[in-house]
Ligand code: SF4
């Protein structure tokens with residue numbers, strides 16, 4: 001009875017996918033650093049890249065509250081391009097400089113970019129050497145957040161995946177929840193699971209290196225975010241087993257996600273209900289209130305964070321919307337399959353992007369709400385379309401019961417605003 | 428490799444985008460990976476542009492490398508021309524594409540697109556945004572301008588305004604109006620709102636008004652050399668500079684120019700008694716070279732401030748700025764290292780900063796008021812109202828801008844007189860800025876922590892001010908404040924208390940004292956009094 005009902009006309013799992021390949025309008029994986037560095041409080045992210053990479057981070061962060069955030073860019077200069085022999089030494093030098101200034105840093109990520117990859121700077125070699133040198137105080141890892149290999153949220157995937165091989169081995173039967181969640185959301189989740197008697201819960205990433213999660217053949221893991229394909233694979237390589245489920249967005253998604261874990265840990269149905277009944281009711285009420293302006297409206301998703309499919313499922317099933325197109329940069333069936341099962345047939349499911357063609361489709365569809373990146377939002381608003389910036393969905397607490405209403409609110413605010421503004425000149 | 432936290436300038440192709448986005452009928456085909464599309468949001472979010480920048484990115488991926496990135500570029504080029512039907516295109520590479528050496532310029536030129544193709548060579552690993560804009564505009568002018576006769580009337584072009592520039596929209600309007608009052612007609616403004624066809628008409632003007640040397644000087648020099656058009660050297664920011672600018676126009680046109688100053692209010696506003704409190708306020712200036720140099724004059728000669736330091740992030744302006752600093756008797760700080768600027772500000776501890784959005788943040792942390800006078804700027808620096816910084820109205824705007832962050836003169840006296848009054852308790856703050864703009868760093872920065880995500884810029888800010896808290900309270904571990912001194916310090920209005928504390932502590936340290944008494948506090952006050 002906790003299982004969500006499948007759509008009458010069938011779901012989207014077997015729907016044909018419109019595969020597009022053309023100009024993309026998305027961030028690269030470096031962007032993930034903006035939220036990862038907030039989550040991992042003893043980590044520093046050092047991008048080895050160009051002025052463009054530094055400028056991207058600055059523009060995506062939007063603000064510079066700190067003199068020294070826990071990320072930075074080692075900007076490649078002409079000399080680095082000319083004499084490649086030195087790149088390892090240069091990385092060493094910058095890292096020494098950095099660690100001297102920030103003795104609080106326990107984990108350092110060397111993050112590859114397009115330029116560092118094109119000129120083939122071997123950051124894994126650097127990471128190994130620096131790790132050996134600074135052990136045990138600092139662990140140095142590396143991953144690529146480059147735009148030629150990663151799209152937006154894939155940066156977090158790459159970061160988490162590079163941590164998996166060095167996680168300590170354990171035989172304990174533990175649940176690992178994967179994906180950086182805001183602390184408040186993480187606490188809510190742990191409270192729910194613990195109320196069901198599931199106490200061996202670990203998070204990846206942990207807040208600090210000491211709180212680190214182990215992994216082994218008795219580990220089961222659940223994904224809190226749909227964009228974690230490589231991390232999923234890396235964990236399976238370590239013997240851990242995935243608990244597939246719809247993603248915990250909205251009342252229904254959260255319940256289905258928790259139910260999958262409860263089933264794995266043999267939580268009695270009664271206990272499950274006792275724990276979830278009250279927050280479910282709260283979530284339902286909050287969603288109903290917040291989705292007043294969403295009911296009966298249509299939505300069009302540009303590909304951005306890979307959250308699109310689970311969110312479309314939430315908006316169509318819980319908020320009464322109709323999806324016209326659901327675009328995602330990548331579709332991993334093993335991960336979003338359960339959400340596709342639940343998403344009622346009808347929308348175009350598209351993977352990849354050719355932004356001009358997609359804009360043509362969005363203009364033709366004129367959905368009531370268009371979910372897109374920051375570069376497109378104002379231009380589409382100027383054409384009379386209501387938009388929601390996708391990036392906020394990654395930056396804001398939106399998971400689990402208590403945020404279900406806020407999640408609906410994120411989508412309804414632009415529509416509500418459009419309905420109350422009277423700023424157009426009289427005809 | 429150079430370790431960088433925040434940058435004043437983006438890469439040079441962002442400068443090219445500022446030119447392309449400012450213009451109409453021009454398209455930019457940029458060989459670049461997908462992540463570089465972030466630059467669109469600078470224009471659509473920060474400047475609130477209602478159109479996408481006219482840029483097609485090839486967005487090549489790893490799997491394309493070595494295979495067919497060149498073809499990808501050609502396809503993108505052809506599709507952009509077919510779809511957007513521009514009058515001309517500029518083509519170039521971003522930092523990554525520069526490394527794979529596909530030669531976008533060469534390829535596009537062989538494609539027979541039926542429109543002018545302007546190739547850009549912007550060295551991403553050596554130069555930066557302002558250079559990119561200057562060079563791009565220069566190439567466009569060089570490729571598109573056509574030799575022709577002069578107009579009968581005295582005309583000029585206005586050169587340099589771009590997208591994302593500081594107050595460019597309103598400066599152009601103000602200066603156009605000023606010129607028209609003087610009987611000079613504007614032939615073409617470029618790049619802002621110019622089409623390639625307009626660029627062709629540039630040589631018809633008698634001379635050029637170079638408003639923004641950072642982004643228009645190469646073109647102005649080329650036009651001077653090749654089309655015999657002199658260009659103006661004075662940047663008309665402030666009352667004095669605007670008068671000098673008019674004098675320069677008179678020299679260039681060879682005519683006496685009568686002008687009307689009735690709208691200029693800065694001189695009287697500055698002379699009136701309320702402004703006495705501005706006297707000798709110690710200010711530090713940082714930004715692009717042109718704005719800093721112009722504003723230093725305004726600060727010293729028109730506001731009566733004391734300029735205690737100045738600097739710029741664009742090395743291209745190092746020379747003239749150094750010369751001016753010398754004349755002002757201060758050190759010039761030429762750097763694009765944000766941390767170095769912050770260190771300097773900490774050391775000099777000015778009463779006000781005239782800077783960029785970066786200095787605004789430094790000021791927030793250090794509890795020093797800041798007025799923004801130069802790019803890079805943020806969404807709130809694109810006001811809805813008319814607010815030029817050039818010409819006579821610009822001078823008026825500057826007076827307000829520079830006074831606003833400071834506590835009003837009269838208000839300052841009242842606060843001192845009534846400092847024990849309950850309405851003037853610490854948390855009340857100055858009436859016109861909500862009292863939280865000048866918090867000291869050692870206090871938790873609630874303003875920052877409590878800020879709604881997405882309050883003022885596009886992508887929301889996830890930041891919680893933990894790093895601010897990591898800072899130790901300055902000096903308090905060596906010096907002890909005696910209880911009565913601490914109480915006395917509390918009586919000082921909060922917005923100057925930080926400075927009083929710092930001054931007293933450095934005075935005590937200088938004198939080798941370990942304990943600070945009320946005595947010490949007042950001795951320090953006397954010591955620092957001017
Ligand atoms: S958006 Fe916020 S952080 Fe950026 S300049 Fe504005 S006030 Fe500062």
Ligand code: SF4
Pocket residue numbers: 028029030049050052053054056112113114115145146147148460461462463522523
């Ligand atoms: S796409 Fe590549 S070059 Fe551009 S910001 Fe991202 S990593 Fe840097």
